[in-house]
Structure formats: structure tokens, C-alpha cells
Amino acid sequence: MQTKLVSYVKRKNVQSANKMKDIIKSVHIILKEEKELNEEELQLVKAAKEATFRSYAPYSHFQVGAAALLNNGEIITGSNQENCAYPSGLCAERTTLFYANSRYPDVPVKRLCIAARGTSGEFTQAPISPCGACRQVMTETEHRFGVPMQIMLYGTEGIYFIESARDLLPVVFEAIE
Numbered sequence: 001m002q003t004k005l006v007s008y009v010k011r012k013n014v015q016s017a018n019k020m021k022d023i024i025k026s027v028h029i030i031l032k033e034e035k036e037l038n039e040e041e042l043q044l045v046k047a048a049k050e051a052t053f054r055s056y057a058p059y060s061h062f063q064v065g066a067a068a069l070l071n072n073g074e075i076i077t078g079s080n081q082e083n084c085a086y087p088s089g090l091c092a093e094r095t096t097l098f099y100a101n102s103r104y105p106d107v108p109v110k111r112l113c114i115a116a117r118g119t120s121g122e123f124t125q126a127p128i129s130p131c132g133a134c135r136q137v138m139t140e141t142e143h144r145f146g147v148p149m150q151i152m153l154y155g156t157e158g159i160y161f162i163e164s165a166r167d168l169l170p171v172v173f174e175a176i177e
């Protein structure tokens, strides 16, 4: 098991002092090998991997699967669904979260695992990383239920564990309340 630390720096103009101030946001990524996973984590990886085989990706040939473990123990899966009108398709992460949230609107998502297979048909070596739009939806899922959603990004060489979706989008767009 290894730990990575990725830092984001945002410069903010501090009016009173009339000078720039650095705001540093960091994310801890824990890298585990598959043999280090517990039974619950292994089950979620298996579900995400299986979901890649239900992907509809005739254009990119990049088959992504996602599996969400809900607080009620249910596992919901989804895959990327493409369309010849390209923007009409949807990523596996959003397919999964929208399905989970529409089926169980009151149940928080405890953990989300993502896996992908490329044109070779093999699972990616490096952990698959969600796109920006999916990160936005993931952070709103957390915000909606008020609990962090752990993210597992699967690769054959290791699995990234990130404690909260918000860590993947440090300066997130939020509704002003």
C-alpha cells in the first residue's frame, strides 16, 4: 500500500493586505494492490469490471463500468452508453449514480468503483479516472446525502482509494444557498 499526495494551489487576491495568498488543497490517494482488498471492496471491483461488458461503446471502443455500493448494502452498476450524436451519450459513473439515485432517492452512496477496458479488450493498467462532468455529479451526490462517498479507481497495476469525491474536484462549482 502506498500513499500519494497531490496538491492543488489556488491564488487568491486578499483585498485587505493587497497581496496574493496561496490556498493549498491536497488529496490523499491510497494505492492498494488487489490482494490487499477486503471482501466488500473485492465484490465492488468485480461488479464494476463485469459492468464493462454491458457497455455500449461502438465509437470509442473504451468500455467503462461503475459500481455503487449503497448504505442499504445494494450494489448498483452502470456502463458508458454512447450515441452517434456524440454528446447524447453518457459516462458509466453518471449512468450508475443517476440510476442509483432514481431507484433509491433516500439512500446515500457509500462507495463508487470504476473500471475500464480499452481497445485491446484488457482492463487498463493504470487506474481509470473520471471526467470532470462526472466529478461534478459525484460531488453533488455527496452533498445531497451529506456523507462522503469513497472512490475506488481500478487498474490492473493497482487501485486508487480516494476518501471523498470532493477530493477529485477541489474547487468545485456549488449552488449558492
Ligand SMILES: [Zn+2]
Residues within 6 Å of the ligand: 091, 092, 093, 094, 130, 131, 132, 133, 134, 135
Ligand atoms: Zn464522465
